[in-house]
Amino acid sequence: MVPESGVFIVADGMGGHAAGEVASEMAVTIVAKALENVAGEPDPEAAEIIRKSIIDANGQIFQRTLVEQDKRGMGTTATAMVINGGQYIFGQVGDSRAYVYRDEQLLQVTKDHSYVQEQVDAGYLTPEQARTHPYSNVITRCVGANAEVEPDIYFGTLRSGDIFLLASDGLTGMLEDEELLNIVTSGYSPGELVDSLIGEANRRGGLDNITVIVIRIDAIDVAD
Numbered sequence: 001m002v003p004e005s006g007v008f009i010v011a012d013g014m015g016g017h018a019a020g021e022v023a024s025e026m027a028v029t030i031v032a033k034a035l036e037n038v039a040g041e042p043d044p045e046a047a048e049i050i051r052k053s054i055i056d057a058n059g060q061i062f063q064r065t066l067v068e069q070d071k072r073g074m075g076t077t078a079t080a081m082v083i084n085g086g087q088y089i090f091g092q093v094g095d096s097r098a099y100v101y102r103d104e105q106l107l108q109v110t111k112d113h114s115y116v117q118e119q120v121d122a123g124y125l126t127p128e129q130a131r132t133h134p135y136s137n138v139i140t141r142c143v144g145a146n147a148e149v150e151p152d153i154y155f156g157t158l159r160s161g162d163i164f165l166l167a168s169d170g171l172t173g174m175l176e177d178e179e180l181l182n183i184v185t186s187g188y189s190p191g192e193l194v195d196s197l198i199g200e201a202n203r204r205g206g207l208d209n210i211t212v213i214v215i216r217i218d219a220i221d222v223a224d
Helices: 018-033 043-067 115-121 128-130 177-184 192-205
Strands: 007-010 078-084 086-092 099-100 103-107 152-157 162-165 213-214
Touching: 007 018, 007 162, 007 213, 018 043, 018 078, 043 078, 043 152, 043 162, 078 099, 078 152, 078 162, 086 213, 099 115, 103 177, 162 177, 162 192, 177 192
Parallel strands: none
Antiparallel strands: 007 078, 078 086, 086 152, 099 103, 099 162, 162 213
């Protein structure tokens, strides 16, 4: 996370505890470095910088899996947000999610790259069935597992009062969207919301790593 630059990143590693930590740390470091000066770029160029940063992270992590035996099979999700003037841009691979709260609704901005999401899209599972499916933690796209990866890119316009929630599946796997909404609308500060969300997920069992970022847009000041 690089909040002073308007850049926020969630990465959830896999491939064993030690290797997963390496993959997620590499992804955050590489992507954050590439996005240091992205603010102010026209949206198409900013989106391409985000896309290339995740592809670059994928290549470097994948190369490491080829030369270090104990790192084979490691990878990570990556959800990167850039605040660019009055716009937001997301680059995403995996099942770490981004939500925005506006108009009294919590809307999921990103779509999971997961087996169960593909089954939902194909009409074989309902969203409710997907949540409790035994393969609910199986992702179909991640950073570092293969030589190539293609991030999804999402654009949108910021509104004053927006609250963005970026989280690993350690949170979203434990709490329903309605429960997330109840906490997000509790009136807490962003830091208190992070603590409350993580605390509630841990209270439910905390079965996976829980990473949470909350960004509140208090005002939008866009230069002419």
